[in-house]
Each structure stands twice: as structure tokens, then as C-alpha cells.
Amino acid sequence: MGLQKAAYALSVHDPKELPAPGAPEIAFAGRSNAGKSSAINTLTGRRRLAFVSKTPGRTQLINFFSLGEGAFLVDLPGYGFADAPRAVREHWEMLVGEYIARRDSLAAVVVVMDARHPLMPLDRQLIGWLRDAGRSTHVLLTKADKLSRQAAQRTLAAVRKELGELCPGASAQLFSSLKNEGIEEATRTLSRLAFHKNKAPPKGE
Ligand code: GDP
Numbered sequence: 001m002g003l004q005k006a007a008y009a010l011s012v013h014d015p016k017e018l019p020a021p022g023a024p025e026i027a028f029a030g031r032s033n034a035g036k037s038s039a040i041n042t043l044t045g046r047r048r049l050a051f052v053s054k055t056p057g058r059t060q061l062i063n064f065f066s067l068g069e070g071a072f073l074v075d076l077p078g079y080g081f082a083d084a085p086r087a088v089r090e091h092w093e094m095l096v097g098e099y100i101a102r103r104d105s106l107a108a109v110v111v112v113m114d115a116r117h118p119l120m121p122l123d124r125q126l127i128g129w130l131r132d133a134g135r136s137t138h139v140l141l142t143k144a145d146k147l148s149r150q151a152a153q154r155t156l157a158a159v160r161k162e163l164g165e166l167c168p169g170a171s172a173q174l175f176s177s178l179k180n181e182g183i184e185e186a187t188r189t190l191s192r193l194a195f196h197k198n199k200a201p202p203k204g205e
Pocket of ligand 1: 030031032033034035036037038039078142143144145146175176177178179
């Protein structure tokens with residue numbers, strides 16, 4: 001799957017506005033500021049693509065990008081804003097909750113977490129929904145450049161261990177948008193998940 005040809009397609013504010021399910025969708029979710037937009041931009045090679053989702057009025061929408069090869073990249077609204085009003089939090093839960101629970105064309109969800117602060121309470125809530133819905137889940141521990149190699153490896157091992165309990169089958173990797181690290185591993189994993197080529201978790205990852 002080429003992530004390189006991504007182009008903005010449409011935005012959705014209400015589950016009722018979702019387009020008819022078609023090509024497989026790879027959705028990205030994460031706490032605000034975790035590095036989700038940067039990761040999407042890095043993976044697609046488009047420096048400002050996901051910042052579309054950050055323009056005023058678009059932050060609480062599900063934003064679809066066509067990958068041009070029979071797949072969509074879906075940018076889910078960020079969560080965990082310190083000062084988010086209750087209505088915004090409730091809208092997020094409804095919109096993202098429904099999308100994850102019911103979307104027929106959703107192939108896999110990438111959960112982006114800051115490698116320095118993984119598995120915060122809302123990350124755990126989201127991962128619980130993914131487990132309950134039986135969704136293929138891949139965790140990007142991004143900003144790995146902010147940790148020493150040793151600390152990054154320790155974090156990766158700890159997160160994989162916890163994921164084994166929270167969401168069996170979920171995979172995880174280190175990533176850095178700043179250093180362009182982890183692109184190949186992420187692209188390979190997402191291609192596999194999008195097209196269900198091999199459901200077993202890859203050996204050694
Ligand atoms: P989002 O809110 O999850 O979409 O997060 P952004 O992609 O906007 O990133 C939030 C902040 O973290 C920005 O200041 C980015 O420059 C920074 N950032 C994102 N990814 C990385 C990374 O891999 N390494 C470092 N050092 N900083 C990053």
C-alpha cells in the first residue's frame with residue numbers, strides 16, 4: 001500500500017454523514033499533542049497534510065484522506081485536551097465510539113502515543129473499545145528521539161507487555177517524525193492490516 005499519494009477527501013461531524021463503506025480504512029487516533037499529525041505527515045511524505053485536521057472547525061471532525069490505491073487514511077479527532085468542555089468530550093466519545101464499534105470498512109486503527117507518556121487513561125479507554133470491537137490495532141510510540149535508545153527499548157517492551165493484557169494481538173513500535181524513524185515498519189504493518197494479508201502478529205515485532 002502506498003501512503004504517499006494521500007489527498008484530502010472529506011470531513012464528517014456526525015456518524016450519519018459517513019460515506020458508504022468501501023475501500024479499507026486505516027484510522028489514526030491519539031491524545032492531542034501526541035504527534036499524530038506529524039506521524040501522518042511523515043508516513044505520507046506530505047509535510048502539511050494532516051494539519052488540515054487542525055484548522056479551526058476541523059479539530060472535532062473525522063477527516064478522510066484518499067490513498068489513491070483503494071484505501072483511505074482516516075484522521076480521528078484528538079482527545080485529552082486539558083480544557084475541553086464537556087460537550088466536546090461527549091461528542092468525541094459518540095463520534096469515535098460509533099466509528100470504531102460499527103464502521104464496516106475500518107481495517108485497522110493506529111494509536112499514536114508520546115513515547116514519554118504512553119497508555120494514559122484516555123488511551124486505555126480507546127484501546128478497550130478497540131479490543132471490544134475486535135479491531136486490528138497498532139501503536140506508534142512517537143517522539144522516540146526524545147528518549148535514549150535504552151529508555152526507548154524499555155518503554156517499547158513495557159507497552160507491548162501491557163498491550164498483551166489490554167488488547168491481545170495489538171502490535172507496537174517506536175517512531176520518530178523528527179528523525180524519520182520507523183516509517184518502513186509502520187508502512188509494512190499498515191499494508192498488512194489494511195489488506196488482511198496475515199492476521200497473526202509478525203514474529204519478532
Ligand atoms: P497532534 O496534536 O497529535 O497532531 O501532534 P503534532 O503532530 O501537532 O505534534 C505536537 C508537537 O510535538 C509539535 O510541536 C511537534 O513538532 C512535536 N513532535 C511531533 N512528532 C515529533 C517527533 O517525532 N519528535 C519530536 N522531537 N517532536 C515531535
